[in-house]
Amino acid sequence: MIIKIDFGEDFIQYISCSTKVGRKMNCIQKDFLDWIFDEEKNTKYWALENGERIHPNYDANAIIEWLNNVRFKKGIAKAKLITTPQLIAKKNLYY
Template structure:
């Protein structure tokens, strides 16, 4: 399944995942956001902005979370794609 991720300001990325994972993306979006905003569990995707630490992420962080945190067991669940050849099945907004 191809998922279009819109981060606003014309920044769009695509990921490919199994249909089973893709169907759950709206439900698990909240779990990802809890992880990305938890500075104790996740420091890789934080940056300084005017002296304040803020989360700084893109689809790479979502793929990392899907493959290593959200669905730990099994094979790789998702990957980034640059030019989707198939129709986008789902849109997510961050």
């Protein structure tokens, strides 16, 4: 399934994932946001100012990492970034 992720200000990325995972994306979006804002669990996707974390700074790669390594780490079907989708997105998410 192709998912269009709109980060605002004309910044749009696409990911591909299994249909089973794609159908759950709206329901698990809050879980991703909880993870991305948790300074103890997520250290990679924070913007730094004077050596201190100030806020999360993420794109579709963070969502893919979370899907593949946190939420569905035991699953076989992995999410991946698509630069130019060949199919129409079946779902739109807004961050």
